[in-house]
Amino acid sequence: MKPLVAIVGRPNVGKSTLFNRLARRRIALVEDIPGVTRDRQYWDVEYEGRELTIIDTGGFVPGEKDSLLQQVREQAQLAVEECDAIIFVTDARAGLTSADQEVASYLRQSGKPVVVAANKLDSESQSLQAHAAEFFRLGLGDVFPISAEHGLGVGSMMETVVGKLPPLSPEELEARKKAAEAEERAERGEEEGAEEAPAEEEEERPIRVAIIGRPNVGKSTLVNALLKEKRVVASEVPGTTRDPIDSELKYKDRQVILTDTAGIRRKKTIAHRLEKFSVVAALKAMERSDVAVLLMDATEPAVDQDAKLAGIAEEKGRALVIVVNKWDLISTDQRKQEIFREELKHALKFVGYAPIVFTSALTGSKVEKVLELAVELADQFRYRAPTPQLNRLLKHIEENHPAPIVGRGPLRVYYMAQVGTAPPTFALTCNRPDGVPDMYKRYLTNQLRKTFDLRVPIRMLFRERP
Ligand code: GDP
Ligand code: GDP
Numbered sequence: 001m002k003p004l005v006a007i008v009g010r011p012n013v014g015k016s017t018l019f020n021r022l023a024r025r026r027i028a029l030v031e032d033i034p035g036v037t038r039d040r041q042y043w044d045v046e047y048e049g050r051e052l053t054i055i056d057t058g059g060f061v062p063g064e065k066d067s068l069l070q071q072v073r074e075q076a077q078l079a080v081e082e083c084d085a086i087i088f089v090t091d092a093r094a095g096l097t098s099a100d101q102e103v104a105s106y107l108r109q110s111g112k113p114v115v116v117a118a119n120k121l122d123s124e125s126q127s128l129q130a131h132a133a134e135f136f137r138l139g140l141g142d143v144f145p146i147s148a149e150h151g152l153g154v155g156s157m158m159e160t161v162v163g164k165l166p167p168l169s170p171e172e173l174e175a176r177k178k179a180a181e182a183e184e185r186a187e188r189g190e191e192e193g194a195e196e197a198p199a200e201e202e203e204e205r206p207i208r209v210a211i212i213g214r215p216n217v218g219k220s221t222l223v224n225a226l227l228k229e230k231r232v233v234a235s236e237v238p239g240t241t242r243d244p245i246d247s248e249l250k251y252k253d254r255q256v257i258l259t260d261t262a263g264i265r266r267k268k269t270i271a272h273r274l275e276k277f278s279v280v281a282a283l284k285a286m287e288r289s290d291v292a293v294l295l296m297d298a299t300e301p302a303v304d305q306d307a308k309l310a311g312i313a314e315e316k317g318r319a320l321v322i323v324v325n326k327w328d329l330i331s332t333d334q335r336k337q338e339i340f341r342e343e344l345k346h347a348l349k350f351v352g353y354a355p356i357v358f359t360s361a362l363t364g365s366k367v368e369k370v371l372e373l374a375v376e377l378a379d380q381f382r383y384r385a386p387t388p389q390l391n392r393l394l395k396h397i398e399e400n401h402p403a404p405i406v407g408r409g410p411l412r413v414y415y416m417a418q419v420g421t422a423p424p425t426f427a428l429t430c431n432r433p434d435g436v437p438d439m440y441k442r443y444l445t446n447q448l449r450k451t452f453d454l455r456v457p458i459r460m461l462f463r464e465r466p
Helices: 015-025 068-082 098-110 126-138 154-164 170-187 199-204 219-230 261-267 277-287 304-315 334-347 367-381 387-400 438-452
Strands: 004-008 042-047 050-056 085-091 114-119 143-145 207-212 246-251 254-260 291-297 319-325 356-358 413-420 425-430 459-464
Touching: 004 015, 004 068, 004 277, 015 042, 015 050, 015 085, 015 114, 015 154, 042 154, 042 277, 050 277, 068 085, 068 098, 068 277, 085 098, 085 154, 098 114, 098 126, 114 126, 114 154, 126 143, 143 154, 207 219, 207 261, 207 277, 207 367, 219 246, 219 254, 219 261, 219 291, 219 319, 219 367, 246 367, 254 261, 254 367, 261 277, 277 291, 277 304, 291 304, 291 367, 304 319, 319 334, 319 367, 334 356, 356 367, 387 413, 387 438, 438 459
Parallel strands: 004 050, 004 085, 085 114, 114 143, 207 254, 207 291, 291 319, 319 356, 425 459
Antiparallel strands: 042 050, 246 254, 413 425
């Protein structure tokens, strides 16, 4: 689980400058999704060996009619409710303002870890340092004189931020070790060892499903419909951590935990009026889920925000079920549904593998199908392809669709191995890993999908023979 770190502060203090500076340490994206990666408010970055998601809450500034104070207060509330640590940016040249003080007192009460960035201190000069000192009066502890523009002081500030994050859990440490070992094996060109975790252990893990979507698409209604008959009491679930927004249920003897991101919004008193808030809630819920169920409103489909949420699921590599809800308001005509499906598939091309289901959470129509798909996809998400079958597939590909010529000669794929799950990750050892054309990558991915019936994201790594 990557911790979320929020950047808050009033306008013009340098939040986006800092955000862009921090983004230089970002973890490479698998693929840029046009339209989704534009105007980003979050990046996954690595500092001090720790992966975290930074969020520029300035990108979520509410309506212009709101007063400045109200805007900053909402950002701070969002940060406090959803994030694990907060970077409170101030303008040390302008000095301490009453808006800063107001926000600081709110942050203080929250008990969340906070660092104060006294920004725009571009030189080491005495008087500027004295400006920074003033911000100790906020009573938030650590104050870091920084220059977001020139990168001064940012490193040591981030060191402190990482130090304040909750430590990695034993499971996370174990997962890291495993990933590093798999990576090493793959580098040596070996296949996933047979000594891997026994299958039944994975079977027993509950399936975590995040219900995401814009406000009012019907998330809570869907969750309630699903829980109506199948809810189990907490004590029946061994070894699961409880969160008030999580609900447990059983489906065909499988343990399922639903995280209702609308619940996050309701539980807290403030009204998240903004659709953009659903992005932060989704980011957080997806971090610990196997499957994301993305709800959209049939009467108002595939707007930018829906695409953005689908893009996050793809980027985070989570299995995805697309749910077109409120279908009762549209039609019972089967043809209409097919047209709708085609249009939606086109708008959300980058998650073309995700199944689409038309529901009415209100009447209960097709809601069970959502659960059925979620469980199915969760299994595909953790699927391990048998190595002999992978070899057969590679042979079949070589015979029917030889690799293209790249540069001076033909691309040669020597072998293919599955090096990870959740999402399924395959390594291909070849002679020119950098020269594999995108078309061919897509072809290989599709072959893997077809052969193993994988309707989840797939990651492909291309490596040179060691
Ligand atoms: P935001 O509204 O809080 O996101 O602020 P911006 O990042 O847009 O920055 C507001 C202005 O402050 C811009 O003109 C930046 O160039 C400037 N700025 C940001 N960081 C620094 C800094 O470290 N030093 C100086 N001198 N100016 C900065
Ligand atoms: P959330 O904000 O995504 O959790 O949305 P809610 O579950 O609160 O639903 C918002 C509104 O849409 C409520 O008035 C629901 O009764 C209504 N609604 C939810 N699902 C359906 C549906 O399938 N059909 C119709 N007609 N209305 C629905």
